[in-house]
Amino acid sequence: MGDSEEIAPAVESILATARERGGADGRVDVEPRSLTDAFADAEADGRVPVIAEVKPTSPTAVGERTEDPVALAEQMVEGGAAALSVLTEPEHFGGSAATLARIREAVDVPVLRKDFVLHEEQLDVVEADVILLIVRFLDEPGTGDLADLLSAARERGFQVLVETHTADELARAVEAGAEIVGVNNRDLAKLAVDLDTFERVAPDAPEGVTLVAESGIQSPADVARMRRAGADALLVGSAIMDHGAPAEETDVTANTRRLTTATTTHE
Numbered sequence: 001m002g003d004s005e006e007i008a009p010a011v012e013s014i015l016a017t018a019r020e021r022g023g024a025d026g027r028v029d030v031e032p033r034s035l036t037d038a039f040a041d042a043e044a045d046g047r048v049p050v051i052a053e054v055k056p057t058s059p060t061a062v063g064e065r066t067e068d069p070v071a072l073a074e075q076m077v078e079g080g081a082a083a084l085s086v087l088t089e090p091e092h093f094g095g096s097a098a099t100l101a102r103i104r105e106a107v108d109v110p111v112l113r114k115d116f117v118l119h120e121e122q123l124d125v126v127e128a129d130v131i132l133l134i135v136r137f138l139d140e141p142g143t144g145d146l147a148d149l150l151s152a153a154r155e156r157g158f159q160v161l162v163e164t165h166t167a168d169e170l171a172r173a174v175e176a177g178a179e180i181v182g183v184n185n186r187d188l189a190k191l192a193v194d195l196d197t198f199e200r201v202a203p204d205a206p207e208g209v210t211l212v213a214e215s216g217i218q219s220p221a222d223v224a225r226m227r228r229a230g231a232d233a234l235l236v237g238s239a240i241m242d243h244g245a246p247a248e249e250t251d252v253t254a255n256t257r258r259l260t261t262a263t264t265t266h267e
C-alpha cells in the first residue's frame with residue numbers, strides 16, 4: 001500500500017468491493033462547473049470555501065441520516081457551501097450514483113463524486129464536476145496507474161481532487177500532474193483523525209496547487225487552524241451531517257453556516 005502499514009479491516013473491505021465493482025459501457029462527457037471558480041466566488045463573498053459532504057453513513061459514523069439527500073444538499077448550499085461532495089459507494093457509505101445525479105440536477109454548485117475509483121471504466125458510472133482519486137490505493141498490483149487515471153478523468157471533462165495523506169503521497173500526486181490536492185487528516189490505516197496531518201504535509205505543496213484539508217474538521221476553530229496552515233478549501237462531512245443526532249435536532253444549514261462563516265482568528 002505504498003507503505004508497510006496495515007490497512008484497517010473496514011477499509012480493506014471497502015477496497016475489496018471496489019476492486020470488484022464494474023464500470024459503465026459508455027463513456028461520460030462532462031461539462032464541469034469550475035471548482036476553483038466556486039472557491040474564488042465564496043472568498044469574494046466573504047465565505048470560507050467549504051465542500052460539504054452528503055454522506056448518509058460511514059464506517060466511523062455513529063448513526064445514519066435517512067432524510068432525502070437532495071434536501072440535505074440544498075440545505076448545505078443554503079448554509080454557504082461552495083461545492084458538494086456526494087458519496088457514491090453503496091455498501092459502506094450508503095451512497096449511490098443516482099443520488100449524485102439527482103443532487104447535481106438540483107443545485108448549481110460543483111459536485112464531487114466521492115468513491116474508490118480504481119479502474120478507468122469506473123469513471124463512467126455517473127457525470128460529476130470533480131472526481132476523487134486516492135493516491136494510497138493506486139499504482140498497486142490490480143489497480144490503475146495514478147497518472148493514467150488522472151488523464152483518463154480529464155479526457156472525460158472531470159476536474160480531479162487527488163487525495164494524499166503523507167509527504168510522499170503529495171510528491172506522487174504533484175509528479176502525476178495533480179492541480180487540486182486533498183490532504184486527508186484521517187489515516188486510512190487506523191481510521192484515526194489528526195489535524196496535524198494537514199499542518200505537516202501542506203507546506204510541501206508547490207505554489208499554484210489548490211489545497212483542500214479533508215476530514216475531522218468539527219468547529220470554527222478547526223476551520224481557522226486549517227486555513228492558517230494554508231488550506232484553500234475544506235472538505236467536511238460528519239460535523240455537518242451530525243449522524244448521531246435525531247433529524248428534528250439537526251440543522252444542516254446552520255451546521256454548514258457555522259463553518260463557512262468562521263474567521264482565521266476563531267479559537
Ligand SMILES: O=P(O)(O)OC[C@@H](O)[C@@H](O)c1c[nH]c2ccccc12
Nearest residue numbers: 184214215216217235236237238239
Ligand atoms: O466526515 P469528515 O471527518 O468531515 O470527513 C469528510 C471526508 O473528508 C471523508 O469522508 C473522506 C475523505 N476521504 C475519503 C475517501 C473515501 C471516503 C470518505 C472520505
